[in-house]
Amino acid sequence: MIEREYDVVIVGSGAGGGTVAQELAPLVKDGVRVLLLEQGPRLGDDEFTGREVEMADALYEDGGGFLTADGTMTLAFGRVFGGSTVVYTGTSLVAPERVIRGWNVPDLAHTDVARRSAKFAEQNNVHLFTPDLINDNNRLFVEGCGKAGYRAEQFPLNVKGCKGSSLCNLGCPNAAKMGTHRIQLPGAQSQGVQMVTRAEVLKIGERSLSVVVRAKKEGEKGAESEWAPGEYHVGAKLIVVAGGAVGSPALLLRSGFGTRLPALGAGFTCHPAHILVAEHERPITNDVGHPKSYYVDRAAEEGYVLETCMYFPFTTAKNLTGFGPAHSALMRAFPRLQMILVLACDKAVPHNRVTVDRDGKAVVRYRFTPDTVEAMVRATRASARIFFAAGALRVHAPSADPPLIERRDAARLDELIAARHFLAGKVSVSAAHLMGGCAMGQPGDTAASVTDAWGRVHGLPWLRVADASLFPDSLEINPYLTIMALADRVAERIRSEARDLLGAGAGAA
Amino acid sequence: MFRALAEAFVPESAALDEGGWAEAEAIVERFLATRPAAVRRQLRLLIRLLDLLPLLRYGRRFRSLDATRRLRVLEAAQNAPMLLLRRGIWGLRTLAFMAYYERPEAAAEIGYRATARGWEARR
Ligand SMILES: Cc1cc2nc3c(=O)[nH]c(=O)nc-3n(C[C@H](O)[C@H](O)[C@H](O)COP(=O)(O)OP(=O)(O)OC[C@H]3O[C@@H](n4cnc5c(N)ncnc54)[C@H](O)[C@@H]3O)c2cc1C
Ligand code: SF4
Numbered sequence: 001m002i003e004r005e006y007d008v009v010i011v012g013s014g015a016g017g018g019t020v021a022q023e024l025a026p027l028v029k030d031g032v033r034v035l036l037l038e039q040g041p042r043l044g045d046d047e048f049t050g051r052e053v054e055m056a057d058a059l060y061e062d063g064g065g066f067l068t069a070d071g072t073m074t075l076a077f078g079r080v081f082g083g084s085t086v087v088y089t090g091t092s093l094v095a096p097e098r099v100i101r102g103w104n105v106p107d108l109a110h111t112d113v114a115r116r117s118a119k120f121a122e123q124n125n126v127h128l129f130t131p132d133l134i135n136d137n138n139r140l141f142v143e144g145c146g147k148a149g150y151r152a153e154q155f156p157l158n159v160k161g162c163k164g165s166s167l168c169n170l171g172c173p174n175a176a177k178m179g180t181h182r183i184q185l186p187g188a189q190s191q192g193v194q195m196v197t198r199a200e201v202l203k204i205g206e207r208s209l210s211v212v213v214r215a216k217k218e219g220e221k222g223a224e225s226e227w228a229p230g231e232y233h234v235g236a237k238l239i240v241v242a243g244g245a246v247g248s249p250a251l252l253l254r255s256g257f258g259t260r261l262p263a264l265g266a267g268f269t270c271h272p273a274h275i276l277v278a279e280h281e282r283p284i285t286n287d288v289g290h291p292k293s294y295y296v297d298r299a300a301e302e303g304y305v306l307e308t309c310m311y312f313p314f315t316t317a318k319n320l321t322g323f324g325p326a327h328s329a330l331m332r333a334f335p336r337l338q339m340i341l342v343l344a345c346d347k348a349v350p351h352n353r354v355t356v357d358r359d360g361k362a363v364v365r366y367r368f369t370p371d372t373v374e375a376m377v378r379a380t381r382a383s384a385r386i387f388f389a390a391g392a393l394r395v396h397a398p399s400a401d402p403p404l405i406e407r408r409d410a411a412r413l414d415e416l417i418a419a420r421h422f423l424a425g426k427v428s429v430s431a432a433h434l435m436g437g438c439a440m441g442q443p444g445d446t447a448a449s450v451t452d453a454w455g456r457v458h459g460l461p462w463l464r465v466a467d468a469s470l471f472p473d474s475l476e477i478n479p480y481l482t483i484m485a486l487a488d489r490v491a492e493r494i495r496s497e498a499r500d501l502l503g504a505g506a507g508a509a
Numbered sequence: 510m511f512r513a514l515a516e517a518f519v520p521e522s523a524a525l526d527e528g529g530w531a532e533a534e535a536i537v538e539r540f541l542a543t544r545p546a547a548v549r550r551q552l553r554l555l556i557r558l559l560d561l562l563p564l565l566r567y568g569r570r571f572r573s574l575d576a577t578r579r580l581r582v583l584e585a586a587q588n589a590p591m592l593l594l595r596r597g598i599w600g601l602r603t604l605a606f607m608a609y610y611e612r613p614e615a616a617a618e619i620g621y622r623a624t625a626r627g628w629e630a631r632r
Contacts, residue, residue, distance in 0.1 A: 317609075324518065
């Protein structure tokens with residue numbers, strides 16, 4: 001076992017961990033030793049090929065095939081330097097005021113979240129695209145929304161030098177997407193924060209971590225680890241856990257904190273999503289141009305959000321319901337396909353939670369509640385209306401049987417798309433907005449929460465959480481800016497407590 | 510048996526030559542190599558079960574059925590009351606789609622043309 005000693009150790013390099021690294025970096029010049037550990041590899045710019053399975057394998061947990069315990073939903077999250085920000089689409093929204101108010105976390109005001117979100121939006125070059133960069137897939141969505149009576153809003157995007165390759169979720173091949181691996185992590189590293197990749201934290205003990213550093217396997221993408229392969233025992237005065245909504249609760253549970261923190265793992269939400277597809281008569285520009293420029297927010301009224309999207313052949317094939325000749329015919333219509341992603345705003349319920357198996361591996365227990373299924377059905381009907389209003393010939397709706405709805409049946413959508421056809425295990429459902437598991441709440445209220453509003457774990461002043469797992473319920477909108485805002489708060493509190501936490505000379509309060 | 514299943518899930522795969530099959534199967538093998546041994550065991554078991562299942566109804570194994578009957582067997586299984594069976598079919602079809610659509614030739618066939626150069630390549 002190799003011994004190492006640091007003042008602060010951050011676990012994870014995604015939206016949360018990357019933000020904390022940047023915000024604690026100024027402490028380094030005061031002599032504070034800050035280390036960031038990331039289990040995934042660091043990829044070179046030339047390694048982003050846009051090939052689906054190859055990139056998914058290199059960038060996602062379980063190659064993008066991580067399933068919930070009963071196998072009915074795929075959870076997508078990054079396992080790479082930069083975390084899920086390497087694969088996100090870059091849509092940058094501020095949390096709705098009503099959601100933050102509804103969370104009811106003492107000492108967490110929407111104005112504060114909004115102010116900090118604006119800071120990161122500026123840092124990440126968030127802006128609206130000009131009309132010449134919008135492809136037909138997005139344009140038809142706006143047109144269809146207008147005709148069908150839905151209000152389409154434009155997504156602010158965090159890109160610089162986007163060429164419109166439409167490959168965002170396979171990692172940007174043009175280094176145009178401003179994830180933490182592009183902005184916050186390099187900035188922190190240049191100020192002296194040490195970063196070690198391929199370093200998985202197996203367990204956290206009292207002010208210490210057990211870490212395994214793995215060697216790069218033959219044929220694997222990414223650089224070798226900065227440390228020699230082997231087992232490490234790392235001492236730390238302060239540990240910040242930012243392993244994501246699956247990774248953080250799983251790490252804390254396998255470290256044995258579940259007994260003193262019964263809410264650990266609870267309250268997992270994820271915006272379960274369907275990919276809907278519609279066929280037009282003529283080819284449209286869909287696989288060129290940024291894939292996600294518009295959305296419809298019906299969260300408050302109907303419990304769903306619709307977003308434009310465009311996926312790759314295998315992902316599209318997998319997300320359509322069924323197989324055989326009808327499925328193939330739709331795939332062969334690829335140049336004529338329009339796509340919409342429907343997301344349900346699920347609510348935290350007791351049975352949906354992160355647990356660990358005997359080996360300490362994360363297991364996500366998730367069942368679709370009737371409310372979530374109804375929200376997906378409403379969202380699917382709305383999307384079908386939008387598709388037909390935009391001129392589509394036929395629409396593929398997972399919760400219809402058969403899933404293909406012809407234009408002549410456009411008046412019967414309410415009857416054809418119904419919850420009784422949502423057969424779990426048959427319909428494809430995936431989720432990429434993973435939230436909760438280490439919920440913020442009232443200080444000391446271990447029955448209902450894991451941390452206070454500043455990510456301080458109840459009763460353990462040396463342990464902080466700073467990622468999507470802090471959400472006490474779903475955000476009902478794309479989450480990364482809010483995660484950065486919350487992580488910013490966690491880092492600010494650490495800076496202000498640095499003298500007490502880290503000893504004399506550490507940081508100026 | 511995997512080929513018989515793949516041809517039912519993606520009818521075009523019946524037209525693959527030996528080189529095409531080798532490429533498709535290598536994609537799946539690479540993917541499965543990184544899955545836990547238990548998952549690979551379950552898949553093998555499911556494939557065996559699906560091969561034998563039609564004996565009850567058609568008196569023949571899956572691999573000896575014609576395309577229409579193969580499709581019928583798989584459709585019944587994907588709508589089965591047992592979640593485990595539905596999940597299994599979902600998993601197998603996912604592998605068949607991966608095998609077929611991850612090949613660059615398939616992208617060209619269906620007209621998928623995304624490249625890193627994006628708009629530059631089209632305008
Ligand atoms: C395909 C996709 C598209 C998305 N698009 C958008 C979008 O357009 N807009 C938006 O707002 N959000 C989007 N999201 C969601 C957003 O990316 C995530 O919500 C956000 O990145 C989560 O931040 P996080 O810090 O909680 O976790 P992550 O960013 O997932 O980072 C966690 C990191 O911790 C590491 N880790 C975990 N456990 C350990 C351990 N034990 N030891 C060492 N390292 C560990 C992981 O490898 C990972 O790199 C998308 C997500 C996906 C997957
Ligand atoms: S669309 Fe733009 S941001 Fe997305 S992968 Fe292509 S170049 Fe990168």
